[in-house]
Amino acid sequence: MAHDDGLKVGSNEMELVDFRIFKKDSRGGVYEGIYGINVSKVREIIKVPTLTELPGTPEFIEGIFDLREVVIPVVNLAKWMGVEEPEGVAKTSKVIITEFNNVLIGFIVHDTKRIRRISWGDIEPSTFSSSSSGMDSSKITGVTKIEGDSVLLILDLESVVMDLGLYEPDIDDGSHSVADSFSGLALILDDSATARKIVKDALMKMGFDVVEAGDGQEGLDKLNDIYANYGENITKHLKIIISDVEMPKMDGFHFAANAKDDPRFSKIPIVFNSSISDHFSELRGKEAGGEGYLVKFQGTQFYDEVARVVRAHMN
Secondary structure, X not given: OOOOOOXXXXXXXXXXXXXXXXXXXXXXXXXXXXXXXXXXXXXXXXXXXXXXXXXXXXOOEEEEEEEOOEEEEEEEHHHHHOOOOOOOHHHOOEEXXXXXXXXXXXXXXXXXXXXXXXXXHHOEOOOOOOOOOOOOHHHEEEEEEOHHHOEEEEEOHHHHHHHHOOOOOOOOOOOOOOOOOOOOEEEEEOOOHHHHHHHHHHHHHOOOEEEEEOOHHHHHHHHHHHHHHHHHHHHHHEEEEEEOOOOOOOOHHHHHHHHHHOOOOOOOOEEEEEOOOOHHHHHHHHHOOOOEEEEXXXXXXXXXXXXXXXXXXXX
16 A cells, blocks of 8 residues: 655644454444544455364454565454454455564455545544443543544554454563663653553663653653753753654654754654554654654564664763
């Protein structure tokens, strides 16, 4: 799937693939759940292929198939959500082939509609109970209104895949010894509490004290708070910023562009730590002023890259 190079760093916008999951409602009708995932994580959308079952796996893992000599596991999202599927949905079902955290995985959905361009400023964090959709709200990173006052839910696919046990993060497994011991502050931006904890634990092992933020706007607020404490000496105390890319209110690229445009913060290095593993996003990170770009949960690489960037910017 081609990316739109027109999405410049300063736009604070993202493109979503709008897809649907149908379920039977209590009155015998059909409820249409509206969901979205970032285009940057989508390789392609295909018809449901012939799958080979994997004995001993949960029923929501439909099986595996060979896509151009790559074996890909396929998850039925409706089954994972515990949704009672209406009759006939198999006729419209498709598989969204995704790539994130360097993992390829397919998700069966009931229909795909269109690509939507949405401002991160119009996306609110998920702090609701989504019982009508059947989706655990902890697996939703944000919600946004679309036409007709309908609500689109943005899935936290990396959290889904971790729950499925298809891969485990190794960032804090203790297998990598840090050659450098640092001091000072590190600022983390991530809308996922799980991801923040993983990164926080790793940074604390390296010797940093950690300040956390849940989105780009809160990250800018935290920078102002830190500046209020340290003034022009901020660079002697705040050594690095680790930022996710996909966040409600303000994404990581837009946060970085704002921080780098502010002379108070322009010399503080920023490393993006994202589940998006495509080259285009890495280029956008550099355009925003980032000094590094990492794919989430790649443990040894995380330690090495953080150490490299901090050493390069030591006063």
